Amino acid sequence: MPAPLLLAYDPACTLCCRMALWLARRDRQGLLLILPVRDPELLVLAPELGGRPVEKEIHGLDLGTREVRAGAELLRPIAQRLPGWRWVAPVLAIPGFPRLLNRFYLHWAAWRFRRTGRQPFA
Secondary structure, eight states, X not given: OOOOEEEEEOTTOHHHHHHHHHHHXXXXXXXXXXXXXXXXXXXXXXXXXXXXXXXXXXXEEETTTOOEEEGGGGXXXXXXXXXXXXXXXXXXXXXXXXXXXXXXXXXXXXXXXXXXXXXXXX
């Protein structure tokens, strides 16, 4: 069983909030710890996230290895922790696929700020 994965999401982003709720509902084994980026406990639990652009894109920390990932790089570790979604993890490891997904994710992340007129680090 993998160690829990801490996920830091932007609570000002509607889609981020919906995804956090979707993930929380599927996390039947308690392997995802999902916190808003402004939660005071975040840097206590994950000092490795200090100084990172956590409001620009979702960030995660494997609480076992202390490895930090961001954006689409989190899809595989998330899939590995969700029952019924583990079959997706090998697909997400296909060479070049994670890079393609990350390009799409970064494009979407920039779009959400343009759409709302909010600055990423406000």
